[in-house]
Amino acid sequence: MRLLIEQVSNIRLRPSLQEVHRGDTRLKPNVAPQAGARRGTSAAIAIACSAAPVWVRFNPSCIGTNMKRKPANRFASVKALALFVFISLAVDMVRAQSVNNPPEVQAAFEATAARVRNLDDGTLKVGDVIFGDRSLTIRFQPSAGASREKAAKKVAAQMANWAGSLCSHDGMPAFLRRTGARFITTFETAPGTYEQVREVSAAFCDGVSSTRIIDGKPLYPKPTYETAIGVIKAHLKGSLLDYDSAKLECSEVSAPVWIKLPLEPRRYGYVVECDINAKNAFGGYAGYQRRWYYFNGENFQELINEPRAGLVDQ
Structure with missing residues (x-):
């Protein structure tokens, strides 16, 4: 250990005046000729580099020793970005694939999704449509610059009317009972957090079977x-x-x-x-x-x- 310390203390990081005069400006460790290792020999250089601190490792004379500095991976950020894009595309492809729903159910879901996707009235917009196991979830969000409170009130009123209209549509209650399908609407109450607004199912439609439709608008049962x-x-x-x-x-x-x-x-x-x-x-x-x-x-x-x-x- 003493030998290594003495040798490392002789390391210099700039060429001597003689080396500059000779035109040799390479950075080389200057190791004292101790323990049979002559100055400039590979043995002396290996001893000095193996004991040198981290900040000495850039010395070109250390190349080939066990203290060789690993080159930086210049493409790490590019690889990370490519991986992120690949994962995003894979997720989109998986979500775009139809789940294993009966053809009748899937056709109804796709028709509904096509009508509501990308809707935006300035206060309320559809952020996403998710296909599930016999369920279609429509995610509502506030429009850009719109008040979240105002959008929440609007989605509650609109979904109440929409649910009544859906249940009053000819054949819809029978379709829901036969297939077990569900239409679900949610609202983004906070960034990334959704709460259910309405679920239209066979049980729901049975409860509003007395709803009337006048000029395409629902008239619900009279409150007590x-x-x-x-x-x-x-x-x-x-x-x-x-x-x-x-x-x-x-x-x-x-x-x-x-x-x-x-x-x-x-x-x-x-x-x-x-x-x-x-x-x-x-x-x-x-x-x-x-x-x-x-x-x-x-x-x-x-x-x-x-x-x-x-x-x-x-």
């Missing part, structure tokens, strides 16, 4: 008075300054009606008319104010102005 009032009270709790002191007088749930709001198409559902007297910011009652509440399935809306409305033919 208790259900409607419960929804209205839950809404008022979040909008009034002092809900506990509010006075509420509401009518019965109307018969099926159509209503027309400005700049909106005609819609169908049920209306509850309420008179509300609530306290203002000064602690006094502001007086009764009339509001109208629209219901249709899971669709609910408070209307400040009286809408144009008419009864639906039974």
